[in-house]
Amino acid sequence: MSLLPITLFGDKILRKKTSKVTEVDNKTIELIKNMFDTMRNANGVGLAANQVNADKQIFVIDISGVKDMMRTNL
DSSP states (O other): OOOOOOOOTTOGGGTSOOBOOOOOOHHHHHHHHHHHHHHHHTTOSEEEGGGGTOOBOOEEEOOHHHHHHHHHTO
């Protein structure tokens, strides 16, 4: 896996309509894995593909922190 550069606020790609994913191939799976690594490295909970300069309608999210919080409050 590798870390991807995160696009900064104001970049035009963040306002561009992204492309639908019509086929999940190895390249798409690799992008998703890299997005998870990038998100976790930045201590984030969610990341959209256009934030890493990929023109795809993909979003990853990690809610494990919420799940852990709910366990401690029960």
